[in-house]
Amino acid sequence: MSCRSLHLYAGLLLVLIVVGGVLLSYVWLPFSPDDTSGGRLAPPGGEHLLGTDKLGRDLFTQLLIGGRIAIGTALGAVTVGGLLGVTAGLLAGFASRWLDDAVAVVLDILIAFPTLLLAMLIVAGAGASLATAVFAIGLAMAAIVARLTRVLVKQVLSKDYITAARVAGISWPRIVVDHVLPNIAPTVLVNLALQAGLAVLAEASLSYLGLGTPPPNASWGRMLFEAQATVLTAPVAALAPGIALVMLVIGVNLTADGLRRSVR
């Protein structure tokens, strides 16, 4: 098996394990999310596969629900970032020289504004919620996607087949749909996949700081924050969400890596 397909399949396997867990959580959960009958900080094993947290809620149940938030963040942020970023990048790519330069400067400044800082700024005004976090992360992603799209669009527009299409009297919207988008799609999609991994990490960091998904919803970042105080008595609570997080992010990264190599 080539290196490329090894990356791709290993990555897809990791992502599928997490997605499988999330899908499972919609049809079956070991316990109700707010069932506290297990007693506080029960050790792993028996009924409670991973034990319980300090309120007596089943950790495995919370882990599955946290997966919904992680996958939701990845999909949501990629949708926001992809739509805004590709649109802005397309417009900049087609714009006049002056407007294009202005857009490039604004994008550079937006990118200099790191994702987490931008997200914290938006959370500061709009209040901590999953939707705010996802929107903020998506917005930061959009700047990066827009810069990439702009460069790619310019490359495609300088090709002879575009001139040929213009000479043949085909309208710009038609050219965008038939020629530009299909040509930039592979590179943009691989970039979006990489960004999805970063988005999951950013949401976890925000939730860890108490600026993401508010309790009682169990985001993995939030779970890690809560597990920190009891790490000596309940180490599994501090390990399991972290391992799940790393599994998902590595899975997404490897998939993106494998796709990137096959695009080339």
Add this chain to the structure above:
Amino acid sequence: MIRYLLRRTAILLGSLFLAAVALFVLLRLLPGDPANALLPVGATAEQIEAARRELGTDAPLLSQFLTWLHDVATLDLGHSLISTLPVGDEIAGRLPVTVPLTLAAFVLAVLIAVPVGVLAAARADRWYGPVINAVAQLGIAVPAFWVGLLLVTVFALNLRLLPAGGFPTDGWGDPAAAVEALILPVVTIALVMSASLIRYVRAATLDVLNADFLRTARALGAGPVEAFLRHGLRNAAVPVIAVLAMELATTFLGAVVVESVFTLPGLGGMLTKGISQHDYPVIQGVMLVSTATVLVVGFLGDLAQRLVDPRLLHRAAS
């Protein structure tokens, strides 16, 4: 060089101004009235009006912005709504934690990443090449706060070698205690950061190792190490420097999260607290200082890159 310096300085100043505008507009346009932070729940309309007048948020936006810009230019960042202390003083008081933390983590990360990255590229055929790759791949997927949490558990709570968090109340009065408090946070940030750096160093080294000029140097009789040190390193450094500037900025921000793992009284803690208390002057002040730092570091990185590779000066014109 002077022409480039002028142009790049103009871009820096422009970005600083735009960042200030963006910061101001975002914080004002978003829902949430700063006056609410001053008032108890269920305040009367007159009370809200008075609080707004006191904060100056009843003035037109443009005049508010100009006042703020003038204050910032004279290094006055306003007063905290909660503690009523000057924001500038509080930031200055927290820099002795965040700045050493960032710089030490950055230096350690470079010291780890450069040799390891070069080794991974030069010995890609040995067993440790792929192992280094795999570890770096793992490293970029691990959130910094989790690494911090694991390190605290092992080295502070189990082995009791280092403090689990906090910082001496007298700051650097007792340097040994201050250094001890920073060891785990520094290692946390450096480990996470070196993972992504290793990948860049490895890629840059691989490019250089396959370059024609290195083959020529070898053909002229230079040993592999000599050829790499004399000709390769400087060439490999160019893309790495650009990344380093970005990474220094990332470290600074990584400190925001890692500080909260170790309950360090740095800028990160100040920002998080400011956000949860809706303390707008604090949020604005810390954000402004952080953004300015990131932009200035990027500026210095671009200059450093051109000092190492003057060819870029002529290419930049295009």
